[in-house]
Amino acid sequence: MAVGLLFCTSCTHVYTLQGFNADSAQLGNAKNKKVAIIFSADKFARNITIAADGHTFIFQENDRFYKQAYSSALMGGVASTDFHTSHPGPGYDVYLYPGLSLEISTSFTTKTCKATYSLEAKDAQGTQLAVQSKSGTYNFVVIANADNACKIAMLNAFDDVTYPVFKAIDG
Numbered sequence: 001m002a003v004g005l006l007f008c009t010s011c012t013h014v015y016t017l018q019g020f021n022a023d024s025a026q027l028g029n030a031k032n033k034k035v036a037i038i039f040s041a042d043k044f045a046r047n048i049t050i051a052a053d054g055h056t057f058i059f060q061e062n063d064r065f066y067k068q069a070y071s072s073a074l075m076g077g078v079a080s081t082d083f084h085t086s087h088p089g090p091g092y093d094v095y096l097y098p099g100l101s102l103e104i105s106t107s108f109t110t111k112t113c114k115a116t117y118s119l120e121a122k123d124a125q126g127t128q129l130a131v132q133s134k135s136g137t138y139n140f141v142v143i144a145n146a147d148n149a150c151k152i153a154m155l156n157a158f159d160d161v162t163y164p165v166f167k168a169i170d171g
Helices: 002-006 062-074 143-170
Strands: 011-015 034-038 048-052 055-059 080-084 094-107 110-123 128-140
Touching: 011 143, 034 062, 048 094, 055 143, 062 080, 062 094, 062 143, 094 143, 110 143, 128 143
Parallel strands: 011 055, 034 080, 034 094
Antiparallel strands: 048 055, 094 110, 110 128
8 A cells, every 4th residue: 555655646735733831831931821822823824735756745723733742831820821813912921922833855766845934922012032943854655644844843943942932931
């Protein structure tokens, strides 16, 4: 069956990546802070469609992948964590703005998933507290492994971006 996938053209592959439990952010000064995480369409691609090498890859509900990670990382470290698709207005101490883009490129038989992930933090007055960005990559050969490759690429960028921003909100 894998051989058939290798030679398939004009195939569409749809993925919803499962979230993960991230390590605790180990915050000490943010216990009373209310945090809003805003997955705005201009920065964060909730659904991504990529055409590469005769295949269409659709990654849907990408915010679910990060919601679980943020919830687990901030659990017990902040007063509350709420998720939004646009700026929720006043009432929060910290606003986090994640960004995500995915690319798949091909080179002969090897394919590469590249995930570019960013995170910006602002305080209640709109002052930027921190911003970080990084690209993670992961190679794959079998088309059926595109979801795992992109998940690994996303994970490769997560820690280096997220935890320095969390330290900044701990302040």
